[in-house]
Amino acid sequence: xxxxxxxxxxxxxxxxxxxxxxxxxxxxxxxxxxxxxxxxxxxxxxxxxxxxxxxxxxxxxxxxxxxxxxxxxxxxxxxxxxxxxxxxxxxxxxxxxxxxxxxxxxxxxxxxxxxxxxxxxxxxxxxxxxxxxxxxxxxxxxxxxxxxxxxxxxxxxxxxxxxxxxxxxxxxxxxxxxxxxxxxxxxxxxxxxxxxxxxxxxxxxxxxxxxxxxxxxxxxxxxxxxxxxxxxxxxxxxxxxxxxxxxxxxxxxxxxxxxxxxxxxxxxxxxxxxxxxxxxxxxxxxxxxxxxxxxxxxxxxxxxxxxxxxxxxxxxxxxxxxxxxxxxxxxxxxxxxxxxxxxxxxxxxxxxxxxxxxxxxxxxxxxxxxxxxxxxxxxxxxxxxxxxxxxxxxxxxxxxxxxxxxxxxxxxxxxxxxxxxxxxxxxxxxxxxxxxxxxxxxxxxxxxxxxxxxxxxxxxxxxxxxxxxxxxxxxxxxxxxxxxxxxxxxxxxxxx
Numbered sequence: 001x002x003x004x005x006x007x008x009x010x011x012x013x014x015x016x017x018x019x020x021x022x023x024x025x026x027x028x029x030x031x032x033x034x035x036x037x038x039x040x041x042x043x044x045x046x047x048x049x050x051x052x053x054x055x056x057x058x059x060x061x062x063x064x065x066x067x068x069x070x071x072x073x074x075x076x077x078x079x080x081x082x083x084x085x086x087x088x089x090x091x092x093x094x095x096x097x098x099x100x101x102x103x104x105x106x107x108x109x110x111x112x113x114x115x116x117x118x119x120x121x122x123x124x125x126x127x128x129x130x131x132x133x134x135x136x137x138x139x140x141x142x143x144x145x146x147x148x149x150x151x152x153x154x155x156x157x158x159x160x161x162x163x164x165x166x167x168x169x170x171x172x173x174x175x176x177x178x179x180x181x182x183x184x185x186x187x188x189x190x191x192x193x194x195x196x197x198x199x200x201x202x203x204x205x206x207x208x209x210x211x212x213x214x215x216x217x218x219x220x221x222x223x224x225x226x227x228x229x230x231x232x233x234x235x236x237x238x239x240x241x242x243x244x245x246x247x248x249x250x251x252x253x254x255x256x257x258x259x260x261x262x263x264x265x266x267x268x269x270x271x272x273x274x275x276x277x278x279x280x281x282x283x284x285x286x287x288x289x290x291x292x293x294x295x296x297x298x299x300x301x302x303x304x305x306x307x308x309x310x311x312x313x314x315x316x317x318x319x320x321x322x323x324x325x326x327x328x329x330x331x332x333x334x335x336x337x338x339x340x341x342x343x344x345x346x347x348x349x350x351x352x353x354x355x356x357x358x359x360x361x362x363x364x365x366x367x368x369x370x371x372x373x374x375x376x377x378x379x380x381x382x383x384x385x386x387x388x389x390x391x392x393x394x395x396x397x398x399x400x401x402x403x404x405x406x407x408x409x410x411x412x413x414x415x416x417x418x419x420x421x422x423x424x425x426x427x428x429x430x431x432x433x434x435x436x437x438x439x440x441x442x443x444x445x446x447x448x449x450x451x452x453x454x455x456x457x458x459x460x461x462x463x464x465x466x467x468x469x470x471x472x473x474x475x476x477x478x479x480x481x482x483x484x485x486x487x488x489x490x491x492x493x494x495x496x
Contacts, residue, residue: 001450002055002069003441005434006076006160007240008032008097008262011050013058014437018450020460022432024062028054033094038101041094044082047160048167056228066228071218072168073236073444075243075436076160078183081135083146083208084163086156089171092146095160096135099262099305099347103134104356110134115201120277122198124182124189124285126354130303132159133185133202140203150205157208159183161237168234170223176210177237178296182287187212189285190274192296214290215242216443236443238289241265243439245299246289248404248430249458256393256400258386259435260409263350264304266389268398274298275396282352282392291446300396302351302389306360307382308408310344320374328414330375337479339364341486342377344385352392353491361490382409383419384483390423403427406435413465421471422480431464 005012009032015024028050033041059066079098084091096102107127110116116127125131136157140147149155158166162176181187181194186204188195192212199206213219215238221231238246241259245267248257253271258264267288272295275285288299306313311327314320321327341363343349348356362377390400402425409415410429420427432438445451469476 001441001444002058002072003437003444004051004055004072004074004164005240005437005440006047006051006074006164007436008077008099011047011054012434012437013051013054014434014441015058015062015064016441016445020438020442020445020451020457022434024058024060024064026054026057026061032097038104040097040100042080042097044084044091044095044163047095048164051164052227066230069230069232070450071233071235071444071448072222073440074161074164074234075238075240075440076164076180078159078180078239078241079130079132079135080160081132081139081157082160082163083136083139083155083157084166086154086171089166092155093139096139098130100135101129101347101356103129103138106134106137107356110201116281119185119198120281122188122195123185124274124277125185126281126284128354129356130305130350131183131185133198133204136208137203150208153207155208156210158210162210165219165234165237168222168227169220170226172223173220173234174210175213175219175237177213177215178287178290179215179239179242180237181212183239189287192287192290214292214294216290216447217292218447233448235447236440238440238443240436241267241301242288242299243437243443244406244435245269245439247435247439247442247461248406249461250404251454251458254398255404256402257404257406260307260382260405260407262308264307264382264386266302266386266393268300268393268400270298270300270398272297275300278396280352281354283389283396284351289443300393300398302392304344304382304385304389305348305350306344306346310346310378310381311409313346314374314378318374320371324408325412327375327379328412330372331379331414333372334376337376337380338366338368338373339482340369340373340377341483342374342381343486343490344378344381345490349490351389353388355491358490361486363486363489379412379415380418382415383422384480386419387422387480401425405429406433408433416465416467417470420467420469422476424469424473424476426469427467428463429465429467431462
């Protein structure tokens with residue numbers, strides 16, 4: 001099986017054998033552009049071309065041919081928005097990436113008009129520029145001709161999964177899965193169907209939208225003229241964070257994972273009934289996964305918008321470190337943080353605060369502050385932001401007793417130990433950190449009979465490292481109290 005993970009900064013493809021072992025792997029970088037402050041864009045054609053090239057490279061690494069592919073599974077950056085011409089298949093604008101903040105004003109106007117509670121009730125989400133719906137609306141409002149063409153059914157919208165499936169199948173298949181649909185501000189979460197009232201509220205023509213399908217199902221066959229000369233099943237689509245939840249074998253209600261990537265995403269499985277909305281709106285309610293013939297499983301989610309991107313800023317923006325791995329050694333060279341805190345609000349604050357105007361803040365500096373303090377402050381901020389979300393999950397009535405960790409930063413032993421320390425619960429890291437790709441492969445394998453059931457998949461997960469909390473509760477809570485003070489400074493900036 002070929003498991004495609006199309007992410008924000010790169011595309012990774014893993015070739016899995018029938019025992020779910022990775023027998024071939026390849027990765028290519030993705031260009032991200034920033035044309036104006038707060039704007040984040042990508043070229044949809046580069047996303048598509050990168051997928052085909054990376055699949056080819058992964059097959060070569062595995063010593064396999066395209067004809068050997070049993071199925072293709074796709075996982076993807078979620079809220080990123082692509083609109084294209086149905087006839088030509090060509091994008092009509094750059095992809096607007098999930099990190100883009102250009103619709104902050106529109107979200108604020110909708111909230112001021114009192115629409116926030118209705119949005120939360122119907123979709124499980126909050127009015128934030130993070131999600132796809134206001135991005136689509138912006139594209140149409142910015143170009144009246146696009147709006148007219150959208151209303152005539154000439155254009156198609158998709159998150160990245162939909163865009164890739166369209167291209168894989170030669171433009172024959174316009175589908176999305178329930179997890180990606182649940183990130184658009186346009187899905188009725190309880191019914192798992194598009195919401196006409198939400199589409200009307202945001203100004204999005206229903207003609208743009210794809211058919212909503214389960215995460216694990218054969219949608220179509222690839223078009224040989226488009227994809228390596230072969231016709232093979234496209235059998236899974238799932239948002240990247242839900243893919244990681246699935247690969248971490250969080251199949252039961254109450255199990256939770258955190259993926260440390262460009263951002264961090266804590267998901268807690270809440271079972272086959274949507275969790276009830278809460279007035280504080282701290283956590284998102286989202287679809288977790290759906291197997292063919294089964295009900296949707298749901299999750300609570302907390303999103304941190306800057307994790308790996310904060311380390312990247314430390315490396316590329318400031319030149320404080322030469323590599324991400326260097327941060328662990330620098331952080332460990334200090335016996336404490338000496339009161340230095342960094343709030344990673346480089347793209348606003350996500351859950352549980354949802355403050356798009358908050359700004360990154362560094363506090364507690366003295367003449368003795370050095371590179372090690374900055375590196376430690378950035379790593380600590382990742383752990384503190386995770387605790388923000390876990391605290392909100394506890395307040396929602398579901399305490400987290402173990403956190404399963406994956407993503408690139410899960411390979412940082414200093415961070416993982418500090419994460420366990422500041423949470424006061426164990427952090428369990430699997431032997432394969434590429435859980436987003438694995439999740440799409442597992443779901444494709446279930447749809448095509450390569451894997452018999454979820455129980456078989458649960459047996460494939462193996463722990464590589466387990467971190468037990470070592471800080472005294474009083475020390476843990478004192479550090480966190482100082483973090484909350486720094487957090488308040490970050491949010492005060494927006495009020496000045």
